[in-house]
Amino acid sequence: xxxxxxxxxxxxxxxxxxxxxxxxxxxxxxxxxxxxxxxxxxxxxxxxxxxxxxxxxxxxxxxxxxxxxxxxxxxxxxxxxxxxxxxxxxxxxxxxxxxxxxxxxxxxxxxxxxxxxxxxxxxxxxxxxxxxxxxxxxxxxxxxxxxxxxxxxxxxxxxxxxxxxxxxxxxxxxxxxxxxxxxxxxxxxxxxxxxxxxxxxxxxxxxxxxxxxxxxxxxxxxxxxxxxxxxxxxxxxxxxxxxxxxxxx
Amino acid sequence: xxxxxxxxxxxxxxxxxxxxxxxxxxxxxxxxxxxxxxxxxxxxxxxxxxxxxxxxxxxxxxxxxxxxxxxxxxxxxxxxxxxxxxxxxxxxxxxxxxxxxxxxxxxxxxxxxxxxxxxxxxxxxxxxxxxxxxxxxxxxxxxxxxxxxxxxxxxxxxxxxxxxxxxxxxxxxxxxxxxxxxxxxxxxxxxxxxxxxxx
Ligand SMILES: Cc1cc2nc3c(=O)[nH]c(=O)nc-3n(C[C@H](O)[C@H](O)[C@H](O)COP(=O)(O)OP(=O)(O)OC[C@H]3O[C@@H](n4cnc5c(N)ncnc54)[C@H](O)[C@@H]3O)c2cc1C
Numbered sequence: 001x002x003x004x005x006x007x008x009x010x011x012x013x014x015x016x017x018x019x020x021x022x023x024x025x026x027x028x029x030x031x032x033x034x035x036x037x038x039x040x041x042x043x044x045x046x047x048x049x050x051x052x053x054x055x056x057x058x059x060x061x062x063x064x065x066x067x068x069x070x071x072x073x074x075x076x077x078x079x080x081x082x083x084x085x086x087x088x089x090x091x092x093x094x095x096x097x098x099x100x101x102x103x104x105x106x107x108x109x110x111x112x113x114x115x116x117x118x119x120x121x122x123x124x125x126x127x128x129x130x131x132x133x134x135x136x137x138x139x140x141x142x143x144x145x146x147x148x149x150x151x152x153x154x155x156x157x158x159x160x161x162x163x164x165x166x167x168x169x170x171x172x173x174x175x176x177x178x179x180x181x182x183x184x185x186x187x188x189x190x191x192x193x194x195x196x197x198x199x200x201x202x203x204x205x206x207x208x209x210x211x212x213x214x215x216x217x218x219x220x221x222x223x224x225x226x227x228x229x230x231x232x233x234x235x236x237x238x239x240x241x242x243x244x245x246x247x248x249x
Numbered sequence: 250x251x252x253x254x255x256x257x258x259x260x261x262x263x264x265x266x267x268x269x270x271x272x273x274x275x276x277x278x279x280x281x282x283x284x285x286x287x288x289x290x291x292x293x294x295x296x297x298x299x300x301x302x303x304x305x306x307x308x309x310x311x312x313x314x315x316x317x318x319x320x321x322x323x324x325x326x327x328x329x330x331x332x333x334x335x336x337x338x339x340x341x342x343x344x345x346x347x348x349x350x351x352x353x354x355x356x357x358x359x360x361x362x363x364x365x366x367x368x369x370x371x372x373x374x375x376x377x378x379x380x381x382x383x384x385x386x387x388x389x390x391x392x393x394x395x396x397x398x399x400x401x402x403x404x405x406x407x408x409x410x411x412x413x414x415x416x417x418x419x420x421x422x423x424x425x426x427x428x429x430x431x432x433x434x435x436x437x438x439x440x441x442x443x444x445x446x447x448x
Pocket of ligand 1: 045126245329
């Protein structure tokens with residue numbers, strides 16, 4: 001298994017910012033060069049550690065947003081107001097500056113490109129990040145595994161990777177993307193803004209008898225709700241994998 | 250000291266209490282688990298200690314409730330870096346549950362409703378350091394926090410405090426559980442920052 005089980009201690013490596021892409025008004029993708037990066041599976045994450053001039057350190061986890069590209073990794077960071085680490089990464093951290101990263105971590109919330117079962121991805125907010133890594137890995141491997149993404153966002157401007165997802169639903173055969181808007185829906189969208197519910201998962205997910213793998217990622221409350229709904233729809237718990245980003249529900 | 254990230258200052262931290270390295274304080278009670286929350290009804294619930302020779306001791310919910318109850322107030326530390334101080338619980342000490350169990354085992358593999366497992370040395374469950382907890386803050390323990398009952402071993406990272414606990418198997422040899430197999434540390438001492446294998 002990749003990740004920390006790959007053997008040996010997980011060392012901190014110095015990573016430098018090589019590129020920054022603005023995804024939404026509050027989310028940015030950081031491309032880091034990490035010499036010696038061992039590679040990873042979609043769904044895994046890294047720990048990022050910051051050190052202040054007085055030696056104080058803070059570390060947080062961030063999902064890997066794309067398959068590795070040599071020694072480059074991509075993270076997408078959502079700025080949390082009053083946060084300690086995310087505002088630094090989105091507002092202060094500059095090209096060429098160092099941070100330390102350790103990983104890849106996590107061998108459970110992963111998708112392997114040779115798995116044949118259909119895949120249901122359910123994302124809330126920045127929870128789309130590890131799921132996008134799966135979508136990108138699927139494309140990179142030329143996989144035809146049927147994928148469906150149900151993506152809950154506040155409003156159209158909060159959708160991370162919106163352009164790429166539009167392109168991929170056109171070009172990547174067997175990938176469907178459906179949005180749920182919680183505050184403001186775009187012109188022409190059918191329905192009212194609402195929190196994700198049974199009907200969304202029924203309409204845009206897979207029925208349990210197709211035996212899909214379900215990956216749910218987002219804030220804790222979102223993940224709790226969606227995982228319970230999927231189990232209620234008849235998906236066996238062992239086929240529902242979850243990653244909870246947030247502090248509480 | 251690590252490599253300094255220019256411009257990073259961190260949060261003001263003069264009044265910060267002593268926390269294990271790399272941890273920060275949260276007033277919330279985060280929820281972390283690998284899958285959906287199991288809903289385990291208390292009728293039909295049981296807790297089983299299986300000794301290395303296969304001998305079993307079982308408790309129903311009513312039997313657990315009839316045992317001497319304790320109300321530990323403890324600090325808890327999650328490997329995802331949050332710590333929470335002074336949490337108050339209600340439950341039964343593992344000393345009580347292990348009192349009548351005849352064993353020379355050195356290890357314990359804890360298992361949960363839903364299939365989760367985690368391992369620890371049996372000694373870490375003794376001497377007033379571990380409980381089967383069913384109450385939190387004066388209320389029944391909520392399902393997302395492991396209710397109806399979870400293990401509580403506050404001196405280790407919180408993934409050792411298995412939610413929805415169902416039983417403990419006593420073993421002569423150590424056998425890694427769910428996260429330990431996925432690369433997390435075998436023991437998980439927060440004060441020594443034992444997060445991943447090799448730490
Ligand atoms: C496995 C894993 C993968 C993750 N992947 C990503 C990722 O790909 N992209 C990403 O942006 N984040 C991700 N996170 C969340 C990330 O680790 C941090 O929690 C987040 O960036 C906030 O850190 P901070 O230091 O800015 O805020 P903190 O200083 O930790 O918190 C400041 C305030 O915001 C609240 N808060 C903390 N985290 C969140 C949150 N996620 N949402 C809402 N409120 C919060 C706190 O309760 C507090 O009130 C992941 C978390 C985990 C456990």
